[in-house]
Amino acid sequence: MRRTRLTHGDEPPTEMSLDDAAEELASTLGVDKAEVKEDLEKLVSYSVPMDEAKQSLRRKYGDSGGGGGGGGEPPATDLVDIEPDMGNVSVTARVLTVGKRSIRYQGDDQVIFEGELADETGKISYTAWTDFSLSPGDTITAGNAGVREWEGEPELNLGESTTVTLEEESLDVPYEVGGERDLIDLRPGDRGRTVEVKVLEVEEKTIDGRDGETDILSGVVGDETARLPFTDWDPHADIAEGASVRIEDAYIREFRGVPSVNVTEFSTVEPTADVDVSDSATEMGVREAVEAGGVFDVALVGNVIEVRDGSGLIQRCPECGRVVQNGQCRSHGEVEAEDDMRVKAILDDGTDTVTVVLGRELTEEVYGGTLEEALDHARDAMDREVVAEEIAAGVVGREYRVRGALSVDEYGANLDATEFEESSDDPAARAEAMLAEVSR
Numbered sequence: 019m020r021r022t023r024l025t026h027g028d029e030p031p032t033e034m035s036l037d038d039a040a041e042e043l044a045s046t047l048g049v050d051k052a053e054v055k056e057d058l059e060k061l062v063s064y065s066v067p068m069d070e071a072k073q074s075l076r077r078k079y080g081d082s083g084g085g086g087g088g089g090g091e092p093p094a095t096d097l098v099d100i101e102p103d104m105g106n107v108s109v110t111a112r113v114l115t116v117g118k119r120s121i122r123y124q125g126d127d128q129v130i131f132e133g134e135l136a137d138e139t140g141k142i143s144y145t146a147w148t149d150f151s152l153s154p155g156d157t158i159t160a161g162n163a164g165v166r167e168w169e170g171e172p173e174l175n176l177g178e179s180t181t182v183t184l185e186e187e188s189l190d191v192p193y194e195v196g197g198e199r200d201l202i203d204l205r206p207g208d209r210g211r212t213v214e215v216k217v218l219e220v221e222e223k224t225i226d227g228r229d230g231e232t233d234i235l236s237g238v239v240g241d242e243t244a245r246l247p248f249t250d251w252d253p254h255a256d257i258a259e260g261a262s263v264r265i266e267d268a269y270i271r272e273f274r275g276v277p278s279v280n281v282t283e284f285s286t287v288e289p290t291a292d293v294d295v296s297d298s299a300t301e302m303g304v305r306e307a308v309e310a311g312g313v314f315d316v317a318l319v320g321n322v323i324e325v326r327d328g329s330g331l332i333q334r335c336p337e338c339g340r341v342v343q344n345g346q347c348r349s350h351g352e353v354e355a356e357d358d359m360r361v362k363a364i365l366d367d368g369t370d371t372v373t374v375v376l377g378r379e380l381t382e383e384v385y386g387g388t389l390e391e392a393l394d395h396a397r398d399a400m401d402r403e404v405v406a407e408e409i410a411a412g413v414v415g416r417e418y419r420v421r422g423a424l425s426v427d428e429y430g431a432n433l434d435a436t437e438f439e440e441s442s443d444d445p446a447a448r449a450e451a452m453l454a455e456v457s458r
């Protein structure tokens with residue numbers, strides 16, 4: 019799995035460490051310190067790790083120290099043989115994917131290119147800090163590419179000191195060239211992906227971005243294989259509800275426990291032929307969904323074993339929508355609380371449990387009455403709890419098929435239900451399937 023490298027690794031070098039390094043280099047190489055420092059600053063601004071930057075300057079100023087052997091390029095290496103601690107290597111490889119992205123590094127916006135390279139022996143992730151005009155399908159030789167480690171895996175850095183030459187003969191590799199994928203196959207960390215999807219929901223939002231207030235789009239896209247949330251950081255006019263679009267160069271990151279499609283200023287969005295969207299959610303066991311770290315659209319079948327406190331009639335803050343107790347919002351103090359209804363039910367399918375949250379509409383259905391009727395009911399009984407009690411009496415001990423977004427946080431698993439129906443599954447078949455899963 020790949021991930022952003024913004025937050026990992028070496029601390030940005032301080033002015034002091036740069037100065038020290040320049041001093042040391044200048045004296046061992048016998049060259050002007052100001053000149054060396056300028057070079058160092060430049061390399062470091064391209065995110066070249068300090069050790070690598072020093073090594074590259076030693077080469078530039080002709081010192082063969084460190085066993086480098088006098089300025090020649092490192093030997094050609096098969097991708098499978100690359101180890102995280104190798105320093106620099108030269109590789110001949112096919113470009114599988116290219117994703118273009120802007121990152122903020124040490125206060126500056128910088129455009130980088132990320133993706134995967136492959137040869138006959140394996141594949142490796144890369145980041146290019148300069149534009150080598152890479153395209154998927156190209157066969158290249160990258161001379162003097164830096165190797166870095168990320169979570170134990172090596173990856174290649176193509177920077178200032180790397181030479182990239184396009185090979186005329188194409189390398190045959192046992193991997194898919196290009197970024198086209200179905201939604202179900204997307205994973206957080208993927209770069210340079212192309213998808214054809216239908217926009218199912220879209221909403222304009224104003225966020226506090228790194229450059230102040232910015233308008234973005236967020237919503238849900240779908241294809242025949244899955245539905246996923248998306249964010250368009252640079253709103254494209256073709257992304258409209260009901261539209262089918264081809265999105266090139268999207269990157270994928272994790273959002274509330276599920277992969278999310280990210281569209282940027284570098285992505286291309288074009289209308290395409292109508293995309294069929296599967297209407298069924300992925301059926302899973304609770305444990306499987308929890309272990310997946312969350313699933314955007316999942317169907318679970320299990321027994322309601324308890325209706326939790328905070329169900330039935332509740333009151334919300336009109337400002338933030340949080341549930342309030344005795345008219346007191348944790349953020350807004352004393353407020354004119356608004357009545358609402360919900361259910362928090364514990365569903366158990368034999369593999370694990372999940373808290374299923376029903377909003378007002380589904381709660382009115384299981385209660386068998388509207389909010390107004392529930393309020394009358396409570397008033398007559400002089401007890402608001404009667405509503406939760408009546409709901410519990412109706413659902414506890416019964417089997418339900420629930421659909422929605424399952425997320426996992428430090429308090430456990432929650433499912434925001436979009437559907438909640440008494441299960442018509444054959445209980446015997448259900449038990450058998452459950453036993454099969456438990457014994458796996």
Ligand SMILES: [Zn+2]
Nearest residue numbers: 335338347350
């Ligand atoms: Zn509030």
